[in-house]
Amino acid sequence: VNAPGLGGSIESLRASARLQDRVIRTPLMRSSVLDNLSNGRILIKPECLQIGGSFKYRGALNKLLGLDSEMQRRPIASRQVVAYSSGNHGIATAFAAERLSWKATVVMPTDAPEMKIMMVKEAGGRVEFYDRSLDDRVAKTREISARLKAPIVPSFDDLDIIAGQSTAVLEMIQDARAQGIELDDLLLPCGGGGLLAGAVLAAEAMSSNARIHAIEPVGFDDMGRSLISGRRECNVRRAGSICDALLIDRPGEITFPIIAGRVQGGVAVNDVDVAHAIRFAFRDLKVVVEPGGVVALAAILSGTMRCSNRNVGVVLSGGNVDGGLYGSIVASSESCPGIHEVQSDSV
């Protein structure tokens, strides 16, 4: 391993050693159909198959393992953490806590998807609800944290979280090289930037020169705009895309400086392209991907991201989607633009 340019790349390797055998080393998938369509070599990392259904488990577990020596000094019933999240980070924290026989409390909005609430509970997590219009979720989380002496597990703006997420990209680069492939591009879904910042650390740690791209929903391209302006831009809207996992106000305070110097730029995809990519993953990959998790694949299938003669790594970042929404998307496959139309449009 070369000497890393950033101290963070050491954190990435440390997280990798720590998480080995504790997370699923998700496979690198290929699809000859996708390669033919894009005229590139596409390597897909389905993190929807990760414990808890998203890459977020890596960061959460890495954070919790960092707290372990302190927790071991407490009585078992006092080993507690708290997170606020309406989605994948809450589920991930609950599963990570279950793994260590700790207790997790997840502060969720009353209107969180029923399925996501159910998954937190399945993992033995305790759910505390707040009303979006009445309550301050940060204040509520801090109150619970103080009362239970339970450390807060941040959703992305934290170096242990970022280092944990980086292991997904580290594995991609390693497993591609094991097949003799050097990745030219990395396409990553982007919300607060935890995965993207992790990718920067992983690329540093592996001395990879891959171009890194932030993929966002149209109308929520705060990262893409921030990369142009050089400062943390905000989204105007708070809702209005099916990509619920990616609707964050603006890039993180810790993630953005890591990302800014290294990431190529942003690409935005619309909900129609997202639905099409969900159907592609259903039919040709057989993995369940949620709207926010599939944006990088959507960027390829829509022709927005050109991959001709390039080796492209794509992360499918999560699969926690409501059965009603997912069912209506895949059931409409026959009547919607199929892959052959895409082929004639974009290749």
Added chain:
Amino acid sequence: VNAPGLGGSIESLRASARLQDRVIRTPLMRSSVLDNLSNGRILIKPECLQIGGSFKYRGALNKLLGLDSEMQRRPIASRQVVAYSSGNHGIATAFAAERLSWKATVVMPTDAPEMKIMMVKEAGGRVEFYDRSLDDRVAKTREISARLKAPIVPSFDDLDIIAGQSTAVLEMIQDARAQGIELDDLLLPCGGGGLLAGAVLAAEAMSSNARIHAIEPVGFDDMGRSLISGRRECNVRRAGSICDALLIDRPGEITFPIIAGRVQGGVAVNDVDVAHAIRFAFRDLKVVVEPGGVVALAAILSGTMRCSNRNVGVVLSGGNVDGGLYGSIVASSESCPGIHEVQSDSV
């Protein structure tokens, strides 16, 4: 490796060496939810993630590689194979042929699912239709085979096919051992018995004493009944289950003798349990599984197969399911018996 009791176990190891790096080594998945529910250790092999969406690719590619030296002597345009299948075997043969730059013709009924026809075509396969009520598909296949000088690729009753399928179970046993787990039971979906016979060879090759169970749809339990009577029993019905991949007339001539002396017995599951298991795989594993591919998981979730304190290997054998059917099954998840009801009923 111990000296195998059957010559076939050598074929299994040979297929494994031949297919290595040519098939996806699908991961072994775990679910803490499933382990808690069943009070066992359940290791899941999602072969729906295999190339072509089912384990059938292993057998088809192994068969084609066995024909390779002969094909190399032909001009490229004459490298052709033919298969008859309404589903996964046809898709697998088309993808295996594409891999070798050969041409595959798949003889399919006019009423085959649109999605399965599309997947054969996506892999560059040529589809020849026959009418179930008018045409003899075997005669038609033989005619095409003779005309094109294209060898027929059988769907299960062939030692190269069986040896190819065995590699799925070989990998399971190996990857479980790498985690320090010795499998006590293997639960396998059963149609003609190709995967089941392959499991017998794999268990021999690996000196595993795992009990092997054939899982079938209720009303199509020909293998279970054959294992009791000792001879190849037929199914009375030809249709009437959503598990289309498993509706075979009776056990194979070559598969059955391999299976008969070694397989524990059969277990049958109904379509309601199958739909429930599809929803479980959607929500907790994020893999798309077709009805016939999920029966082994259904046997656990329904409580039909007890797994208490046992290490149980389960194959999810395929995921080629129509979007309309799949969508309606997963969309109904909220209103159907959830996992917590199953828990209180069966544990």
